[in-house]
Amino acid sequence: MRAIYLSNSLVKSVLTANEPSRLRFISAGIKIISRQGSGQSGKAEANQSFRVLNDGVSSVLPYLREEDILKADLTALRVFLQQAYPVVREFAEPFKSALESKRKFSLYQTTSLC
Numbered sequence: 001m002r003a004i005y006l007s008n009s010l011v012k013s014v015l016t017a018n019e020p021s022r023l024r025f026i027s028a029g030i031k032i033i034s035r036q037g038s039g040q041s042g043k044a045e046a047n048q049s050f051r052v053l054n055d056g057v058s059s060v061l062p063y064l065r066e067e068d069i070l071k072a073d074l075t076a077l078r079v080f081l082q083q084a085y086p087v088v089r090e091f092a093e094p095f096k097s098a099l100e101s102k103r104k105f106s107l108y109q110t111t112s113l114c
Helices: 009-017 054-063 074-082 095-101
Strands: 003-006 030-035 050-052 069-072 107-110
Touching (some): 050 054
16 A cells, blocks of 8 residues: 545545546545655664655544644754655754654644744
8 A cells, every 4th residue: 555545425436436447547535644655664763654745634633632743843844844754863852752752653743933
């Protein structure tokens, strides 16, 4: 599995009734979760292989607990903007410790720039 898409019941009925020889779909719906493919397999920091995509945040957010959302400062935001696939050791404290304490799926939220 490479991605999870969120769609409605009408799209589901079209996809399940479709014969692949007649019409082939590339995607149908909003891609909310995707495989994290850094190309750096085997690293200890890369044990989370899926991530929530920007388009899926508003759909997934209501199902997350408050303690699963990490608050980040501008230093952490800078790392996210400079690195395509940042690893934990590239972040400064206290965000680094917060990341290390999480061993399950989490959504990382940055602070407002205002």
